[in-house]
Amino acid sequence: MSKEVMKIKFPGVFQKMMNQSMDVICAIDEAGNFGEVSTASKQFWGYDPEELRGMPLVDLIHKEYRSSTQEIFQEIRAGNEKGRFKNHLMRKDGGRMTVEWSLQWDEEDKLYYGVARDVGEKTVPKSSLEDSSEESYRYLFMDNPSPMVIWDFNTQKIIEGNTKALEMYGYSREEFLQLDIRDIRPEEDIPLIEAFAQSEEAYSKIQPIWRHKKKNGQLMYVHATSQLIDFRARRAALVHLNDVTESIKAEEGLQKANKIISDYRFSLDQSSIVAITDGEGTIIHANDIFCTLSKYSKEELIGQDHRIINSGYHDREFFRNMWSTIARGEVWRGEIRNQAKDGSLYWVDSTIVPFLDKNGIPYQYMSVRFEITAGKKFEEDILIKSKLLSAIAEVISTLFQYEDWEEALDKSFGIVGEAVSVDRVYYFENSFDPITGEGFASQRLEWTTTATSQIDNPELQNLPFELVADFIVPLRKRQAFKAIVSQMSETHTKEMLLAQDIQSILVLPICIQNHFYGFIGFDDCKKEREWREDEISFLQTLTSKLASAIEKRQGDFALKEAYAEKSIILESIGDAFFAVDKSWTVTYWNKKAETILGTNKEEIIGKNLWEVYNDVMDSPFYTQYSKALHKNETVHFEEFYPKLKIWVEVSVYPSPSGLSIYFKDVSERKNNEEKLKRINKELALSNSELEQFAFVASHDLQEPLRMITSFLAQLERKYKDLLDDKGKRYIHFASDGAKRMRLIILDLLEYSRVGRTEEDRQLINLEALLKEVVGLNRKIMQEKKAKVTWEEFPELYTFKSPLRLLFQNLISNALKYQYKEAVPVINISYEETITDWQFVVSDNGIGIDSEYFEKIFTIFQRLHNKDEYSGTGVGLAICKKLVENFGGEIWVESEEGKGSKFYFTLPK
Numbered sequence: 001m002s003k004e005v006m007k008i009k010f011p012g013v014f015q016k017m018m019n020q021s022m023d024v025i026c027a028i029d030e031a032g033n034f035g036e037v038s039t040a041s042k043q044f045w046g047y048d049p050e051e052l053r054g055m056p057l058v059d060l061i062h063k064e065y066r067s068s069t070q071e072i073f074q075e076i077r078a079g080n081e082k083g084r085f086k087n088h089l090m091r092k093d094g095g096r097m098t099v100e101w102s103l104q105w106d107e108e109d110k111l112y113y114g115v116a117r118d119v120g121e122k123t124v125p126k127s128s129l130e131d132s133s134e135e136s137y138r139y140l141f142m143d144n145p146s147p148m149v150i151w152d153f154n155t156q157k158i159i160e161g162n163t164k165a166l167e168m169y170g171y172s173r174e175e176f177l178q179l180d181i182r183d184i185r186p187e188e189d190i191p192l193i194e195a196f197a198q199s200e201e202a203y204s205k206i207q208p209i210w211r212h213k214k215k216n217g218q219l220m221y222v223h224a225t226s227q228l229i230d231f232r233a234r235r236a237a238l239v240h241l242n243d244v245t246e247s248i249k250a251e252e253g254l255q256k257a258n259k260i261i262s263d264y265r266f267s268l269d270q271s272s273i274v275a276i277t278d279g280e281g282t283i284i285h286a287n288d289i290f291c292t293l294s295k296y297s298k299e300e301l302i303g304q305d306h307r308i309i310n311s312g313y314h315d316r317e318f319f320r321n322m323w324s325t326i327a328r329g330e331v332w333r334g335e336i337r338n339q340a341k342d343g344s345l346y347w348v349d350s351t352i353v354p355f356l357d358k359n360g361i362p363y364q365y366m367s368v369r370f371e372i373t374a375g376k377k378f379e380e381d382i383l384i385k386s387k388l389l390s391a392i393a394e395v396i397s398t399l400f401q402y403e404d405w406e407e408a409l410d411k412s413f414g415i416v417g418e419a420v421s422v423d424r425v426y427y428f429e430n431s432f433d434p435i436t437g438e439g440f441a442s443q444r445l446e447w448t449t450t451a452t453s454q455i456d457n458p459e460l461q462n463l464p465f466e467l468v469a470d471f472i473v474p475l476r477k478r479q480a481f482k483a484i485v486s487q488m489s490e491t492h493t494k495e496m497l498l499a500q501d502i503q504s505i506l507v508l509p510i511c512i513q514n515h516f517y518g519f520i521g522f523d524d525c526k527k528e529r530e531w532r533e534d535e536i537s538f539l540q541t542l543t544s545k546l547a548s549a550i551e552k553r554q555g556d557f558a559l560k561e562a563y564a565e566k567s568i569i570l571e572s573i574g575d576a577f578f579a580v581d582k583s584w585t586v587t588y589w590n591k592k593a594e595t596i597l598g599t600n601k602e603e604i605i606g607k608n609l610w611e612v613y614n615d616v617m618d619s620p621f622y623t624q625y626s627k628a629l630h631k632n633e634t635v636h637f638e639e640f641y642p643k644l645k646i647w648v649e650v651s652v653y654p655s656p657s658g659l660s661i662y663f664k665d666v667s668e669r670k671n672n673e674e675k676l677k678r679i680n681k682e683l684a685l686s687n688s689e690l691e692q693f694a695f696v697a698s699h700d701l702q703e704p705l706r707m708i709t710s711f712l713a714q715l716e717r718k719y720k721d722l723l724d725d726k727g728k729r730y731i732h733f734a735s736d737g738a739k740r741m742r743l744i745i746l747d748l749l750e751y752s753r754v755g756r757t758e759e760d761r762q763l764i765n766l767e768a769l770l771k772e773v774v775g776l777n778r779k780i781m782q783e784k785k786a787k788v789t790w791e792e793f794p795e796l797y798t799f800k801s802p803l804r805l806l807f808q809n810l811i812s813n814a815l816k817y818q819y820k821e822a823v824p825v826i827n828i829s830y831e832e833t834i835t836d837w838q839f840v841v842s843d844n845g846i847g848i849d850s851e852y853f854e855k856i857f858t859i860f861q862r863l864h865n866k867d868e869y870s871g872t873g874v875g876l877a878i879c880k881k882l883v884e885n886f887g888g889e890i891w892v893e894s895e896e897g898k899g900s901k902f903y904f905t906l907p908k
């Protein structure tokens, strides 16, 4: 304790004032020891002033602040430092308090005069940073998940920044600690932050959002909460930073969006009809455009049901659907026709948005509508046009499809009537008095909706033109008559039309071959109607179509008459007949065809033949008809028709338009043929059995016959001397009989072999063949000096052995059956027909009585006894069998004494 200090005494009044002060006022000597101390020290620090006197100040200072405090004391003494600083002071009770010093050096007194104010422990948290252990410092500050920065309150230099802060600004720790707070602001904000940072009060206020700058220059919005702390013996600001850039931006976005919405609302209000109704549909808001268009004032609209503008155009279903959609909380969009106050109609494209309460129940509906009347009108036009067009198409196809004319017209009228929505469509036909030339019109056909039918109105039959001249005149000039009845001048016509409840009428003439043939009329009984241009042209088109249909029908009548004539002829043909065109459509089908095939004319005419008879698509009927059609050639064939189990003989003739097909049921003949074939087959079977027998018999008989012959020969040779002449004669008869029998057996064998050859056909040179045969007969020919001649023969492709045997038998007979001493002259000739070769072997022999022409071809039948002419009676039977095996025929032409001609044919 210094003596000088002790000497100093405050004057009484000041002493008093000092002691009243809430601050501790003290004097501190050069060495830093307390001198005089005001009594507040007791209250705040727990020390009596006497206790403190002579005590080094630093003893009271928290160890952390001691050196810096000593530094500051020196600086103040040197005049470098301002005399305000903070440090922490340890109270007598061990408590710690923050003290703000205001210190001044008095050079004269060589004393520091200081005022120490308790600034409250609250400015420094209990677990203050500098007091924390390293671990909790790290934990609470460095690793804190929110960015924190500490800067020197006086110098505004950054003293510390935690990891998150470094991350946020993008600096390394070294770089960051070089900066002061100006460096992390955009330039334009620097004056603001300077002003702010200098005022301590500012820190206790709610702090604004600052713009901070990252290392890369990027700006962010930062919400900072700062507290002033003493850090490393300095006054410092500990700042918690919160990067609110995103939410600011979001908010900016929101503001922008709000702006857009309000702009949009504005433009919507300017451009569209906007109305808001409550949940029940009562209008609670209507904008100006709504008023303009609906021609109601706002006052008239508000409080009204929205249905006030309903035009009655849409059905209940339409609105029911709309209401159920919006009541569900969904947006409805549709086109509505509304009615303004003055009754005018307008179309709107309407979007209704329900506003939902928190339970999702609509409490209001906003409807935004655009007027689309013009577009709608265009659309309606298009719709009407396309409706009219499709009606034309329908009418045309009706007129050409329906067989029944009346029915076709009736249907067409219906289509037209509906298309132009009239109440009555009718057709009048004209007639003219042949003598006076006076014209009359008679209603022929009528179609009506709800309008009263006039078809039985006697006035509308034979209506004299004269009576309705005003009406007929334009029609006769090929012009339309149209009128709104109420506006017509008072004529009989008007009277008539009124009587029929007609309000508007349109009548179009029908002209056929330039004659006024009749007219078609259209009545509207519901309203006075201005006929639209497109309706008129539509009705004109239809009328002309009808006219041409009528004309065609008249033509058809003529055609039908011609047709009827023709059909009488065709029907009277006994054969069934039908005709098809080139696309197989059946154009004619006669009665007989109906009977045979069981298909009526009505069922098939106009239809495709193969659609009706698809069961024969895979049969010769199809192939043959196609052949006839495509090759343009006549085709005949017979074919079984399985479906009806009949055989038909068909002749198909191509015609310029297609095919004419004649056919008859030949089942009976075919069945007979079949029967015959069957019998033949059976016969062939029994024949073959017979042949088998003959073969076996002839073969087996030869052996005992040979035995008989050889024993007879032995008998004759050995016992010749023992036998008398009679005995010798008997033996001769026996051996002669055996020889004959052998011949018979050989012939029989030959006969049974016919047709059994396994040989193939070959090309036969007939010359060579005949030479062979002549060679075989050389002996007899030489004896009789016979002549055998033939003409040049073609080559034949057939079986050789049977042909050779045939010629052999015929030639040997021709040589044999001659008068004694006569010189046989034999000629062989041939003739060619389409189907076969016909040969003739003629001789100059004894001839045959016509009585035996058949008989001679039967086996074992001969006309002469063996003594006259040898033979077995098998030769010609073999010939017959051979020829028939070839498929040909054999016969004879002869007269007794005049030679014979044996004919046979061989099919080609």
Ligand code: ADP
Pocket: 813, 814, 815, 817, 843, 845, 846, 847, 848, 856, 861, 862, 863, 864, 870, 871, 872, 873, 874, 875, 876, 877, 899, 900
């Ligand atoms: P065959 O000659 O063995 O008697 P055919 O069957 O060859 O037996 O002849 C039957 C009969 O037909 C003969 O008996 C004969 O009377 C008569 N005939 C055959 N060919 C001639 C012919 N060229 N001229 C006259 N009669 C004939």
